[in-house]
Amino acid sequence: MISQFIYALKFIQYKLTSKHKKGHGIHSPFMFFLITKVLRKNIINDDLKAVLNAHKKIKKSKQKINYKEIGAGSKYKQQTSQKVSSIVRRSSITPKYGKLIYNLTCYFNPKNILELGSSVGISSMYISQADRKANFISIDGVYEKQQIAEKKSKELNQSTKFICGDFDEILETTLTKFDQLDLVFFDGNHKKESTINYFNSCLNKIHNNTVFIFDDIHWSSEMEGAWDYIKNHKKVKVSVDLFRMGLIFFKQELSYEQFVIKF
Numbered sequence: 001m002i003s004q005f006i007y008a009l010k011f012i013q014y015k016l017t018s019k020h021k022k023g024h025g026i027h028s029p030f031m032f033f034l035i036t037k038v039l040r041k042n043i044i045n046d047d048l049k050a051v052l053n054a055h056k057k058i059k060k061s062k063q064k065i066n067y068k069e070i071g072a073g074s075k076y077k078q079q080t081s082q083k084v085s086s087i088v089r090r091s092s093i094t095p096k097y098g099k100l101i102y103n104l105t106c107y108f109n110p111k112n113i114l115e116l117g118s119s120v121g122i123s124s125m126y127i128s129q130a131d132r133k134a135n136f137i138s139i140d141g142v143y144e145k146q147q148i149a150e151k152k153s154k155e156l157n158q159s160t161k162f163i164c165g166d167f168d169e170i171l172e173t174t175l176t177k178f179d180q181l182d183l184v185f186f187d188g189n190h191k192k193e194s195t196i197n198y199f200n201s202c203l204n205k206i207h208n209n210t211v212f213i214f215d216d217i218h219w220s221s222e223m224e225g226a227w228d229y230i231k232n233h234k235k236v237k238v239s240v241d242l243f244r245m246g247l248i249f250f251k252q253e254l255s256y257e258q259f260v261i262k263f
């Protein structure tokens with residue numbers, strides 16, 4: 001990861017250069033509705049409230065789990081014992097971005113969803129809450145974390161299928177379980193080459209309305225390199241940089257554009 005100082009500088013730069021917070025100056029109707037109906041949506045319905053409450057509760061969890069971390073962000077290469085609350089604090093999405101992925105899922109109504117990086121299940125709770133009946137598979141290489149995710153998912157009456165394994169080993173077979181992908185949330189193994197590989201594998205299952213969401217696009221120079229490759233890929237029509245997350249759209253009817261939107 002880049003130093004906290006560089007990350008803060010990048011964030012300030014984003015705040016100064018990002019635009020279109022309210023959709024002003026946007027010509028594309030697709031982008032205008034994305035900004036006004038999703039990014040700026042501030043309605044908290046009962047479903048969202050239930051996940052926000054579950055998120056709040058798990059942030060205080062003193063439960064400890066023993067596990068061996070994998071991936072680029074892993075500080076603990078050996079077997080470690082961590083409180084669930086500290087895993088959430090260190091590596092899960094925040095409520096602000098939880099609301100975003102919930103609103104994106106409600107808006108695009110995907111039926112076939114894949115998540116790379118379940119961890120203890122924070123992002124998957126928000127995604128699944130938008131449509132509990134969707135065909136949603138979430139993968140992670142750490143069984144102990146996924147056990148917590150699965151328990152939380154059941155408590156919310158969600159039906160996310162959790163598969164444990166290394167992305168490098170099981171992504172291709174997991175993809176055979178989908179005829180097509182409507183939404184993919186990439187949030188694990190933040191190495192440039194790996195992220196690009198996962199993106200390319202998932203490209204085989206896209207259609208015109210598929211949405212890809214990448215977390216931590218400015219988290220490291222490797223992730224910035226991966227984001228650069230992805231947003232410039234010939235199949236990508238529109239990219240949206242929200243600083244922490246990046247959105248990718250493939251709609252052929254859109255003009256090719258790269259947005260940096262204030263969020």
Ligand SMILES: C[S@@+](CC[C@H](N)C(=O)[O-])C[C@H]1O[C@@H](n2cnc3c(N)ncnc32)[C@H](O)[C@@H]1O
Nearest residue numbers: 071092093117119122123140141166167188189
């Ligand atoms: C940033 S965390 C995911 C956080 C989660 N999306 C959330 O918001 O709660 C990244 C996760 O990816 C998993 N991971 C990293 N590299 C992996 C790999 N090569 N195969 C499988 N899982 C991996 C880690 O175990 C970790 O739980």
